[in-house]
Amino acid sequence: MSSTDTMTKVFARPRSLTEKPFTYCPGCDHGLLTRILAGAIDKLGIQERTVIIAPVGCAVFAYEWFRCDGIQASHGRAAAVATGLKRANPDLIVISYQGDGDLAAIGTAETIHAANRGEAITVIFVNNQIYGMTGGQMAPTTLAGQRATSCPEGRDVRTMGHPLPVAEMIATLAAPAYVTRQSLHDPKHVAQATKAVEKALRYQVEGKGYSLVEVLSTCPTGWRMPPAVAHKHVADVVTGAFPLGDLVDRG
Amino acid sequence: MADRQLMTGNEAMAEAAIRAGCRTYFGYPITPQNEILEYMAAHLPRAGGTFLQAESEVAAINMCYGAAAAGVRTMTSSSSPGVSLKMEGISYLAGADLPCVILNVARGGPGLGNIAPAQGDYFQATKGGGHGDYRLIVLAPSTAQEAADLAGLAFDLSDQYRVPALILADGMLGQMMEPVALPPHRDPATLPPKPWALTGAKGRDPNYIASFALEPTVLRDLNVRRHARYREIEAREVRWEEVATADAEVLLVAYGTMGRIAKTVVRRGRERGIRVGLLRPITLWPFPYSPIRKLAERVRAVLTVELSAGQMWEDVRLAVEGRCATPFYGEMGGVVPTPSEILTEVMRHV
Numbered sequence: 001m002s003s004t005d006t007m008t009k010v011f012a013r014p015r016s017l018t019e020k021p022f023t024y025c026p027g028c029d030h031g032l033l034t035r036i037l038a039g040a041i042d043k044l045g046i047q048e049r050t051v052i053i054a055p056v057g058c059a060v061f062a063y064e065w066f067r068c069d070g071i072q073a074s075h076g077r078a079a080a081v082a083t084g085l086k087r088a089n090p091d092l093i094v095i096s097y098q099g100d101g102d103l104a105a106i107g108t109a110e111t112i113h114a115a116n117r118g119e120a121i122t123v124i125f126v127n128n129q130i131y132g133m134t135g136g137q138m139a140p141t142t143l144a145g146q147r148a149t150s151c152p153e154g155r156d157v158r159t160m161g162h163p164l165p166v167a168e169m170i171a172t173l174a175a176p177a178y179v180t181r182q183s184l185h186d187p188k189h190v191a192q193a194t195k196a197v198e199k200a201l202r203y204q205v206e207g208k209g210y211s212l213v214e215v216l217s218t219c220p221t222g223w224r225m226p227p228a229v230a231h232k233h234v235a236d237v238v239t240g241a242f243p244l245g246d247l248v249d250r251g
Numbered sequence: 252m253a254d255r256q257l258m259t260g261n262e263a264m265a266e267a268a269i270r271a272g273c274r275t276y277f278g279y280p281i282t283p284q285n286e287i288l289e290y291m292a293a294h295l296p297r298a299g300g301t302f303l304q305a306e307s308e309v310a311a312i313n314m315c316y317g318a319a320a321a322g323v324r325t326m327t328s329s330s331s332p333g334v335s336l337k338m339e340g341i342s343y344l345a346g347a348d349l350p351c352v353i354l355n356v357a358r359g360g361p362g363l364g365n366i367a368p369a370q371g372d373y374f375q376a377t378k379g380g381g382h383g384d385y386r387l388i389v390l391a392p393s394t395a396q397e398a399a400d401l402a403g404l405a406f407d408l409s410d411q412y413r414v415p416a417l418i419l420a421d422g423m424l425g426q427m428m429e430p431v432a433l434p435p436h437r438d439p440a441t442l443p444p445k446p447w448a449l450t451g452a453k454g455r456d457p458n459y460i461a462s463f464a465l466e467p468t469v470l471r472d473l474n475v476r477r478h479a480r481y482r483e484i485e486a487r488e489v490r491w492e493e494v495a496t497a498d499a500e501v502l503l504v505a506y507g508t509m510g511r512i513a514k515t516v517v518r519r520g521r522e523r524g525i526r527v528g529l530l531r532p533i534t535l536w537p538f539p540y541s542p543i544r545k546l547a548e549r550v551r552a553v554l555t556v557e558l559s560a561g562q563m564w565e566d567v568r569l570a571v572e573g574r575c576a577t578p579f580y581g582e583m584g585g586v587v588p589t590p591s592e593i594l595t596e597v598m599r600h601v
Contacts (some may be wrong), residue, residue, distance in 0.1 A: 003506065005397075047452065047453040049453070051320075051321075051451070060463065063459055063460075063461060065460060066457070069451060069452050069457050069459070070449075070457060070458075071347075071459070072459075072460070072462065072463050073316070074313065074316075074339055074340065077309065077340070080309075080311075080316075082317060083303070083317060084275065084314035084315060084316060084317020084325070085320060087275060087314070088274070088275050088301065088317065088318035088325070089322075089323065091451070092321065092450075092451060109276040109306055109307055109310065110307075110309075110310050113306035113310065177342060246531040
C-alpha cells in the first residue's frame with residue numbers, strides 16, 4: 001500500500017479553472033483572486049450558467065481561464081457588455097472582472113450606470129492603484145504621492161486628482177444589492193474576500209441584483225516591491241486610503 | 252397576408268426589426284432617428300423583447316455586443332455623430348464575428364453638422380470607420396417599404412455570415428411617411444441555431460468570444476478566414492436596381508434618397524427624349540462594381556449623384572476604370588438637389 005492511499009485531498013484546483021497557465025507576474029494578487037472566483041463558482045454550482053467578461057488590462061485573458069463561457073470586452077465597456085448579456089438571457093450568471101484603469105477611468109460611465117440600473121450582475125473590481133499591463137502608469141486609484149511612470153514625481157492631487165473611491169461612489173446609489181471593499185494582504189483577509197465574492201455571486205443567483213466587490217490587490221512589478229513588502233504596503237498604507245468593509249448590503 | 256400601414260421610414264425599420272425576431276434594442280436619443288428608439292420602447296417589450304435606453308452611444312453598441320454574444324438578435328440605431336461614437340464597438344463586433352444590426356439615419360456633417368439628410372457617412376459605413384481590416388454589410392434603402400424589407404434582410408445576412416450589418420438611411424427617409432407592407436412575424440425560436448453563442452457551458456466545452464489573439468499568425472489566420480467570408484458575400488449578395496438602362500446614353504448612379512430623386516430625373520428625361528438611365532446600388536458593400544462596369548462599356552458617361560462631396564463616386568470610378576467619362580454632381584450640408592438641377596447636369600453629357 002502506498003502512502004498516498006491514506007492521504008485526504010484538502011486543496012485542489014477549482015473545477016471551474018481551465019489548465020491554461022495564468023499570464024500574471026509572480027507575486028501578483030490577480031492569480032489568487034481568479035482562484036477565489038473559480039472556487040465561488042464551484043461552491044454555488046453555477047459553472048454551467050456563468051459567463052466571464054474579461055477586461056482590457058492584465059486580466060485580458062481571464063475569459064480563457066474559467067471552464068465557463070467567456071467574452072472579452074473593449075476597454076472599460078464590460079458593464080455594458082454584461083448588461084447586454086444579462087438582458088438578453090436573464091438565466092445567465094454574468095461576472096465582470098475589471099481592473100482600476102478599465103473600470104474607474106475609461107469605463108466610469110458604464111460602471112456607474114450599470115450599478116444605478118441595478119443590473120443583476122457581479123462586478124469584481126481589482127484595485128491595484130496602477131496600470132499594470134501597459135507598464136505602470138498612474139491609475140485613477142493611484143495614491144496621493146505615489147510614483148508611477150506617468151507621474152514620476154508622485155501623484156500631485158492638485159493637478160492629477162485624488163484616488164477615486166469607487167466603492168463609496170457606488171454605495172451612494174439606490175439600486176446596488178451589495179457593495180464591499182476587501183483585501184488579499186494576509187490569510188484572514190483572503191478568507192473574508194472569499195466570503196464576499198461568494199456572497200456577491202449568491203445574490204445574483206438569488207435575483208437580488210447588482211454587486212460590486214472591490215479588492216485591494218498588489219502589483220509587485222508596477223510598484224517595484226517584492227510581494228511580501230507589497231502586501232505589507234497594502235496593510236500599512238493602502239487600507240488607510242481605501243478603508244475595508246461592507247458599504248451596502250441589501251440582501 | 253402582409254399588413255399594410257402608413258408609417259415613417261424610421262418606424263418601418265423598427266417594426267420590421269421586431270418582426271424579424273429582434274429581441275434586444277439598445278439606443279440613445281439623437282435626431283433624426285428618435286422615432287426608432289421611441290417605437291422600440293413602446294413595442295419591443297410587447298413582443299417579449301428588451302428595450303433599454305443606454306447612457307451613451309458607446310454603451311449602447313457594447314450592450315449589443317453582449318446581447319449578440321448571448322445569441323439573441325440585437326439592434327441599435329443612431330445618426331451620424333452617434334454612429335461615430337459606436338465605431339470602436341462596431342470594430343469589436345466585426346473582430347468577434349458577432350451579428351448585429353446598426354441603423355444610421357444619417358445627417359449633415361462633419362461634427363455636429365445639422366439634422367438634414369446627407370450621405371457624408373458613406374466612407375465611414377463602407378470603408379471601415381472603426382479600426383482594423385473589417386467590412387460591414389451596408390444596405391441603402393430609398394423608400395419606407397425598402398427600409399422595412401432591408402431591415403429584415405440585414406438580420407438574416409448578419410446572422411448567416413456573422414458580419415455586422417449597417418443600414419445607411421438619411422433624415423428624409425427616416426421622417427417621410429409612406430404605406431408599407433409589413434412582413435409576417437417570425438418566432439425567434441424558429442431562427443437558425445447559434446452553437447457559438449454564450450448560453451452557459453452545459454454539456455459542452457466553453458464558448459469564448461473575443462477579437463483578441465496575441466500571436467500574429469493566429470490573428471492573421473482569423474482575419475484570413477473572415478476575409479474569405481467577405482469574398483463569399485461579394486460573390487452572392489450584391490444587390491442593385493436598374494431603371495431604363497437598356498438604351499441609356501447617360502447612366503446615373505445614386506443610392507438612398509438620392510436614388511429615389513434620380514428615378515424622377517430618369518422619368519422626366521425620358522419624357523423629353525433624353526436617353527438617361529439609373530443604376531441604384533442597394534448594397535453599398537458589397538458594391539455593384541460588375542453591373543456598373545458592364546453598363547460603362549456602352550454609355551457615354553456615368554454620372555454619380557450624391558448628397559456628399561463625392562464618396563461613392565470613388566467606387567463608381569473603380570468600377571468604370573476609364574471606360575467612359577465619370578462626372579459627379581453633389582450637394583452637401585443637408586441641401587438636396589432638385590430633379591431639374593440634376594437633369595440640367597445630365598444634359599451636359601448627352
